[in-house]
Amino acid sequence: SNNRNKQRIKVAKVHEKITNQRNDFLQKQSTMLVSENQTICIEDLNVKGMVRNHKLAQHITSCSWSKFFAMLEYKATWYGNEIIKVPTMYPSSQTCSCCGYKNPLVKNLSVREWECPKCHTRHDRDTNASINILNKGLSVA
Structure with a gap:
């Protein structure tokens, strides 16, 4: 005890x-x-x-x-x-930060890197999402 x-x-x-x-x-x-x-x-x-x-x-x-x-x-x-x-529902990690294409195949959280089928830019999921959140936030303000 x-x-x-x-x-x-x-x-x-x-x-x-x-x-x-x-x-x-x-x-x-x-x-x-x-x-x-x-x-x-x-x-x-x-x-x-x-x-x-x-x-x-x-x-x-x-x-x-x-x-x-x-x-x-x-x-x-x-x-x-x-x-x-x-x-919350803004698709920040699914949208290409270069051309704006929304890739529906990136919904799965296990996909950490992806290539845009439209402009062929390679994206890290988190970096791409942060760029998109910044751009969306600045456009809303």
């Missing part, structure tokens, strides 16, 4: 350390992004809905997306910057 209590305290300390490291990282990244950029375009994600997917839930909650978005918003207000939210 006493050893169990010691182990419980040890585990609690490890979890507290991990939480502090995560919060420190989120604070530093959000401050850096807001101080270096006048306008930040983000996708308006339904994080609560995404956490219901048991395959993604642990990864989403462990990186604290909601907390990061909240930090970005209040720090942008402090710095006088603008946060633009792009609609």
Whole structure:
């Protein structure tokens, strides 16, 4: 019983350390992004809905997306910057950032790189999505 209590305290300390490291990282990244950029375009994600997917839930909650978005918003207000939210259903990773062709074959999340059948540009899924989110956000503003 006493050893169990010691182990419980040890585990609690490890979890507290991990939480502090995560919060420190989120604070530093959000401050850096807001101080270096006048306008930040983000996708308006339904994080609560995404956490219901048991395959993604642990990864989403462990990186604290909601907390990061909240930090970005209040720090942008402090710095006088603008946060633009792009609609959730915008097909940012499926649309070619060069020619605008929407590729329906890229819906599967396992497809990390793809080539546009129209202009033959090779895209990394995440980089392409970030370019499209920026362009959409700036066009909405």
